[in-house]
Amino acid sequence: MMTSSDDASCLGHSNRSFPETEIEEECGRSPSSRQFDGPEKTLIGRMRKREPEAVDALIDQYGTRLHQTIGRLLAWSSDVDDVLQDVFLRAWQRFDSYRGDGSLEDWLVSLAFHRCRDHQRSMRRRLFHWLHYANRLPSPLLEEQLTHVTDTHAWNQMQQAMQQLASGDRELLVMIYIEQWPHQQLADHLKISVDVLHGRLHRARNRLKQHMQSS
């Protein structure tokens, strides 16, 4: 499995430093860690016993984290909350499929990743797709909550470019550069080889750059 340094080197960014520490602080742990801590172990046990209150604890512990991941994957469309709710529902219904060989957080992020893919695929399948273009715009609530953004212009520029980007390109960029998934792990999830992943990633970066320049 490739590490974060491998990710950087294969992309030709070996000399630049990824803000991994910030991401680790945000996530609360390293993405590659597999040790269950006390609360996570307790939560897994409660989920396996099908305690309804365990869902509340799951939302308390991972709600914000998953909300951010889904928001980035969907470029903060107004469907983020619906998808987040659906992820927790599926986590409850399909918890038997969690084998425990990875962390609960990784399993939930994988669930969110695939749920976002399904959501975007279903959006593409809809006949009146143009009706849902409004969903791509940031909600007013989001704009009100952007007070902590230091450079609003840059943020909006990137937000606009990410919205214009195809969902396949966006998921690659988000999962590799922001969620810091190892390339091999993402390639496994997408059922493609790492070489194909690198090619797609290169093209996605170029398209994002074009969108940024055109905006």
Add this chain to the structure above:
Amino acid sequence: MNRPQPLEPDNIVDALQSWGQQSKLPCRSDLKTSVRRKLQTTTRAQPSYPALALSVGFVALGLSLGVWWITRHSGKSHSSNQDMTIQHSSVEPDALEPSNASNGTLAIQETELPSQEIDSESRHSFEDLIAQADLLSQRIEALQLQTYIASVELTLDQSLAQSEHRLAKDRVIADWYASNRSKHSLETQ
């Protein structure tokens, strides 16, 4: 107005990561309530698999019992009907009497088959049922053969009677003609 500088690959990744880092929004406050409500709805709408399997099992058991009872009941009545039919339609060769046959009627005596009663104890076993079915089919074939022979004999008797009747009629006509001719010759002379 300051236009943003063209972005290099490193810069675009930095900008992307900056966008991702600053996209920290809390999830909505009623998330727990909505998830719990939806969980209750889906749980109510979809019954648990053991309960569903139990219901299906009960229905299947009821259907099986019903089919078994109907099959058993109809099998009994069918076999008794067959016995009755055989007893009523059985024809013994001795029942054909030439006197009655000459009148064009066939007397069928109600006789019983040899006592080969179907054993009620072994009725339920499959082998017995097969053996009884073979026996019944043999009886039916024998009865069909007897009926055919009786009908042939009847036809022959009827033909014989008609021939005798025609012969007797011809003889009467011949006698009448002979007597008339002798009378006519005498008158002529």
